[in-house]
Amino acid sequence: MADSTGSITRLVQQWSDGEDGALDALVHLVYDDLRVIAHHHLRTMEDDSTLHTTALVHETYLRLDGVHGGAWKSRGHFFAFCSTAMRRVLIDYARRHQAAKRGRERTRVPLEEVPGPFDAEVVQVLAVDEALRRLVKHDERMATIVECRFFGGLTVAETAEALEVSTRSIEREWARARVYLHRLLEPGSERT
């Protein structure tokens, strides 16, 4: 981890400057850290069927900020990044979980690969990811807000801090984003 500190600082800078690919590289670098933290959470929450992404992000912040301190412009800056990263971690978990579930019918897969409490939300996580892929085509900023709120578990104020805009502006866009997301999540139903 210490080896990557220098490159992380550089990547954060590049990401802040809006350089293509910097974010991907960054996520790739901290991915293992995030995964360890997430995995730990998931295993210790077996009695609780809810995944508290907020706690995950906050803990990640504490751990990574200590290591890469100074690389981030602000706490919000880190949160925005972390939300993106957490989205990938969770999606990976969800995919593996599903694969394991399908696999379980034929062969046994070591259980430790797949933390249990996740079960009911696996489908949701994948669905939200898919919905965001569609939303981002129409409005990138709205998709980022949803990512922060949903995967990062950020509050409206934290999201505003992360994206460096006013709270009011996040509130307004969030109000619409949730409607679009809701609609993307419930395709094909019909009302009379």
Add this chain to the structure above:
Amino acid sequence: MILGRSQDDVVWKRWKEVDAIFAKALEFPEAARHRFVSDTCGEDLELFRSVTSLLADAEALPETPTGPGLNLLRGWVGERKVGEKPDVGLRPGDVVERYRITGELGRGGVATVFEAERADEVYTRKVALKVLRRGMDTEEVVRRFHDEREILSSLAHPNVASLLDGGTTADGRPFLVMQKVEGEPITSWADARDLDLTARLGLFLQVADAVAFAHRRLVVHRDIKPSNVLVNAQGRAILLDFGIARLVDPVEGRQRELTRAGSRLLTPEYASPEQARGEAVTTVSDVYQLGALLYLLLTGRRPFPATGAGIDAVAGRGRPVPPSEAVDPTVSVKRGALKGDLDTILLKTMRPEAEERYGSAEALADDIRRYLEGRPIAARRPSVGYRVRKFVRRNPWFPAVAAGVVLAIAGYVGTLEVQSRRLELERNEARLQAERAEQIKGFLVDLFRAADPYDAPDPARSRQITVVEALDLGAERARTELADRPFLRADLLSSIATVYDRMDLRDPALALLAEAMEVRSDTGEERSLEQLADLGRTASILARAGQLDSAEVLERKRLALARADPAGTPQVANALLGLGSIHQAAARREDSLADRIEAVRILRSLGAGGRGALADALSALADSYRLLDRLDEAEAAAREGVAIHRRLSGAQHPRTVLAEVHLAQLQHARGRLDDAAELYRNAVPSLEASLGPLHFNTINSLNNLAIVLSDAGDVSGAEETHRQVLARRRRVPGGDTLAVAASLQNLAATVLLQDRLEEADSLAIEAAKLYGQRLRPGHPQTAFPLLTRTQIALKRGDGGGAEQLARQASAILEGVLPDEHFATATAHCRTGAALALQGRLADAAPLIRDGLAALEASEQAPARLVEECRQAMDALDP
């Protein structure tokens, strides 16, 4: 109308436009959004629908997320898993509790309707089983569902598809079971049979009467349209889906129980403008929809054409073309017949401004009946409401009824004044209250000064409209003119609510009370005595509407608040009395008794200050004892109440006398007929002196006396008294035809007991004629003169005539009352007797046997009828 997902493609296709308008619309208050979208989208219906559907979703989603992160999702989609299809997943052959699915009837946005039958084969009649879609099964929705189901099940009316049952499917979705109506939409039914104008109006009156019936029970239909009004093979119009729109609208529950339409459930061709704007939906919105239905029924055309009407058709549309100019030549209604009164009636019904319409479905039905009878109609332009506003400062006259309302409010305010004196703040508080009372009085007098006494073709009716409209105006003025006087505003709103409640307009009363309480909560007056009183009022209205659980919650809250306040002792007693009434309504008689005993104990301990309330509490206590058959204690409590009233108000005061009337009813029920008669005989002259000879309390006491005398076997005394009642009811100004008919019927029965057959027959025929004028065919009351005339025919030995009359009565009663009801049983028994008289003993026997069994099992059946049937039974088998 399909508003939802079919707009999806457009949303994504025209994203930039849609999102820009959506974003702007969200900046407006909810009520103004539709108007904005409508104006902005112009004729672009596609755009309008997309944005509207997004707004509907925005309003339906919970404001605050239920938790962070992934939990956000739960609040949006309930417990439903993402990606699961909204299909409720039932197939023919599946069993839902006691029902087996036999087919699918239709699929809507909120529910899927199946055809089903009883799986346990208790009966084989097909039913409609409506299963709510997933995502509505949160705890709150289920609770509301339960409350509303109770209300709907009270809608037993021959022209309303009845709610038979309900429950929860294996996977937790609520469902309703409703009568499955075999029929045709009202408009195509009428057209297929080439019905003439009178027949169409008759058909429509069935619908209007059913809606009025539901309104009296606080149920608003919200979605009256031809496909929801089916006519069966017998020509009976039956309304479907009563109140379902509200029941299944998840937005509702979050809005303080105020009735607000979920705009996404609208059928735009028939929606009222206020519904389309997302404003409060009241009974008057149903009046509008009735108008749209009648318009289509009479002209063959919709009031607003579907094409070209665009957005205006939904939110901001004006008045329709007068029906006489719109009539379709293929409809068998002549243009000339609509010109004049019917144009006026329909245009008034469909006024875009809710306050300009008929005040109720009943008023609309009355006006159509006036038209059919060739009498002048009440709808005149400009309406009373128009004049209220126009002459708001001009006319110093105000009508008797309005004055009465002002006095009622002033009296109520006076009570408040007394109750609100807290010891430590006595002087300040009293002055403040007096000031408030003065302001309220001034405000109301100002309001009623607006009423114009001229040009009122039907004084009784237009006065009522005046009062309602004036009250609406008053509430509105309180909101705007007293915006910075929250205490006064709240008091005024709750005063207006009290008057609404007295006029049996419970929805607006509840809405205003909620508003008043919220104002006080916002300004820290949450524990004031006024707030406690309003909690009690709200509870009492809910209790009368059958929402006992909600009422109990409120009463218990009041009780807790009152107990926490050292000056709240009288309110503790009041809350206990409120709880007592709720327990009684829920048949928890012991609980009711316990609360009332405690209330009486508290009020006794207050000494002289609580005496008036103590007397009322004693009446309630007497009632509890009576229901538990502890009649001696009941009588003691009632007598003590009478004594207190007499000391406080004097022997002649109506309060004292009405307490005596209560005691008389108790004695009547106990079979102490002489005592009861004595009490009534004393009460009547006092009531005549204080309330007047034609007051309904006076006449009712006289009527009760007649019934006591009849029960006591004093037939000539009963006849004499019934004649007095009849004479007075005929003299009541703007008299109640139904009450006159009831008196004629009572008199006919009494005369018949004395075997004066000719006279009895002509009285019964007159009663029947009056019932026929006022009641729709098939109303149970129309059967009573028939039953009397059956008896007359039997005594004359006319078996054939008796049979015919008895069968007519049976047909009516079977349609509306259960077979076990004593009236139905009597009809069966008399049919049997008529058959026996013709020597058809084999046919007669089962009718008499079953009739007698039902009569003997009934607790309500008068002994005379049981005895008569028993004799018919004995006569069969000497």
